[in-house]
Amino acid sequence: MGVEAPNEFKLNNPPTDGVSAVKFSPVSPQFLLVSSWDCSVRLYDTNNNSMRIKYTHSAPVLDCCFYDTVHSYSGGLDKALKTYDFNTSTETIVGHHEQPIRCVEYCPDVNVIVTGSWDSTVKLWDPRAPCSAGSFSQPDKVYTLSLCGDKLVVGTAGRRVLVWDLRNMGYVQQRRESSLKYQTRCIRCFPNKQGYVLSSIEARVAVEYMDPSPEVQKKKYAFKCHRIKEDGVEKIFPVNAVAFHGSFNTFATGGSDGFVNIWDGFNKKRLCQFHRYPTSIASLSFSSDGTLLAIASSYMYEGGEKENVPEDAVYIRKVSDAETKPK
C-alpha cells in the first residue's frame, strides 16, 4: 500500500513511542518540534534530517509549541508546563494544571502561551516571566484548542466549542455546540481568521465561521472523509489532525485510516490525497513557508493495545502548489 515517494523522507531518530504532536517553527521550515508518549520533546533539523535537541518530562508529553526560535513549551500527563531554552539547554517548569495538559499553543498576537487541560480549564501564561496569567474554566475537559489572531477557540468533551477573546477573557464570547454529532477531535482556525475547521472521531469535518450573523453562518458545512469500504464494511476513522497551509487557507486532515487529504475549504474541494501511511495520522504541521508538511504516523490505540503495530514515524513531505493551492 504505502509506497515511499521521492518527495518525502522519514525523520531519523524518531520518538520511541507514539507521536503526540508535530509543530514547525513559526519562522523556518528547518526546525520541527515533536512531542511524544515516550516523555520526550525533540527538535529536528529537517535540512539534514537530524535530531538536534531532546528533553524529557516525567510522563508522556501530549503537546508542544514554539514560543520563538529558541524556546519551546510543552505539557502532558505530568500536568506541568515546561519551557526549554535551546541555547542554554535549560528547562523551567512554568506551572501546573490539576490534570494532564492536553494542548499547548502560543499566541503571537497577544504574546501569551495558552494551555488546555483535562481539568476543564484553559490557562494563559506570560512567556516573559514566565508565570501564570490566569485560569479560565471551561464546561468540560479540553480536547483541542486553536488560536486565530486574538481569538481562542476551545473544543471540549461533550462537543462544546467556546470562542474566547484573549483581550477580554472576562466572559466567553461565543458558546457553541459542535455541529458534528460525535466527539470533537481537533479544531484549527483558518489563517485568514474567518473561521475554523473542526474534526470529529466519526470521519467527518466541519467548516465553521466565526461571524455569528445568519448570512455568514449559512455558509458553514460539514463533510465526510477518512472512510474506507472494504469487505462489505465501511470503516469510519477518527480525524485526528488538521493543519492549515499558512498562505492558501487550505488545510490537511489526517485520519486513523492513515491517509492525509488536502482540502480547499472555501471551494469545497479536495485538492489531493497522499498515499496511505503505515498507521494512524496523529499530527500534521505545515512549515511556515508552506513548502513542507510534517506527518506523524503513529498508532493511537483506536483499537486498543495491539501487537506489531507499525513503528512510530514522522515524515517530512515536500508539497507543491498543485497540491495545496486552490484551483
Added chain:
Amino acid sequence: MGRKKKKQMKPWCWYCNREFDDEKILIQHQKAKHFKCHICHKKLYTGPGLSIHCMQVHKEKVDKVPNALPGRHNIDIEIYGMEGIPEEDMKAHEKEKAGKDGVQPKKSETEAGPSTYTTPGLLPTPGTMPPGMPPMPTTTASGMAPMPHMMHGHMGPVPPMGPMGPMGPMGHMPPMGHMVPNGPMPPMPMQMMPSTMSRMPTNMPVKPLFPAAGQTKVTLSSAPVGPDFKPTMSMPGMSSASGMVRPTFPAYSTSSASSVSMATSISAKATISAAPTIKKPESSSGMAIKLVHPDEDISLEEMRASLPKYQMMMEGNRAPTSVVSPMPATSMASPQMSMPAGMMSGPPRSMSMPMPMQPGAPMMMMPPRPGMPPMPPMAAVPQSMPMSMAYPYPPGMMRPPMSQPGCRF
C-alpha cells in the same frame, strides 16, 4: 404486468454502478470521477492510463481506481465507457436492472403494473396480515438481494412509498434507533405494522437517518435534512437555564442566528450532552459500518493515558525530574543553528503585557506562586461590548483602545 422492455439498458459505469443517459456523459463521468489524477487533476482515459501517468509523472503508485465500489477498483482492467466491462458483470447488471424494474417501481407509478401484488400491502387494517404479504419479502430477496438497504437509506424521508411493501413504513417511521416492533409507533395505523416489521430481519442494520432524534423519541417523521439532529436532549436544560427558548442547536445547515449561542447564555454549563458511550454511527451507504474508536466517549489520549504503563509514570513523581538532553552542548554548537543567542523576549511586535483581564470577572486567578511577579493591574473592560473582538492589529499596547470600531470580518 403492463410494460415490458420499456427501455433498453442505459449506459452505466462499471466502477460505481451509476447509470447515464448517454455514453458520452458516462465517459465524461469516468474521466472526472475515476480516471482523474489526484495530484495534478489531469483526466486520463482508463484505469491503467491513470496508473501509468501517476507512476511516470509523479512517481506515485495508484493501486485503486478512485471513487469505485468495493471490488470494482481494479486499476488494471481497461474500461472506457461501456467498453471492456467483464461479461459476467454485464450480465449481472442486466439481471439486476430487470429485477429492480419488477420490484421497485417509482413512486409515481404506484398504480401501474407490478402493484398487482404490492398494493395489498397498503390496504390492510392494523394488525391483520394482508394475504398478499408473505410473498413479498421473498420477491425482494430474490430479485435484488443487495439492494434493499440502499433503498431504505435513500428513500427514508419520502413519506408515502406505496408499493414498496414491507419497506413502505420506513417513510413514516419515527426514526428510532433499532425499530422496536411494538414500541412507540402508534401513529401509523395504515401501514401493515408490527408483524411485518418483525419479519424483516435484514432491516436492522439500516440506520435511521436521524439517530439523535431517535433517542429522544421525537417524531419528526420526514424532515428532509438529516443533519438537524441536535434538538431535544440538551434542550430542556438549556432553555430553562438560559431563560430563552432556542429552536434548535446548530446543525450542519441551520441558518438562523440562533444557531450560534452567544455569550448571553451564561449558564450553559447546565446542559449535559455527552453520552458515556458513543452511539453507533449510521450508515449512508447501506453497508455495515464500523467506527474505529473505543466505545467510551472519551478521547483516545485519555484512554491511552489510563493504560497501566502510563499510569505508572504519572503517579511516579510529580516533581520535575529535569532530565536534560544527552547532547545539549554539542548539538548547540552546531553552526547551522542560526538562532539569535540569548533571545529572551518574545517576538518583535508583542510588547504587550499579558492581556487585559477583568478583575472580578468569572474566572479563577491562579494563586500567586513564589517568584511570580504580581499581575499588572487590569482595567475593567466594559462588559457591554460583545464585539470587542474587533480590535485592529497590531496590538502594541497593553490595553487595546476600546473605542476603536472596525471589524475584521
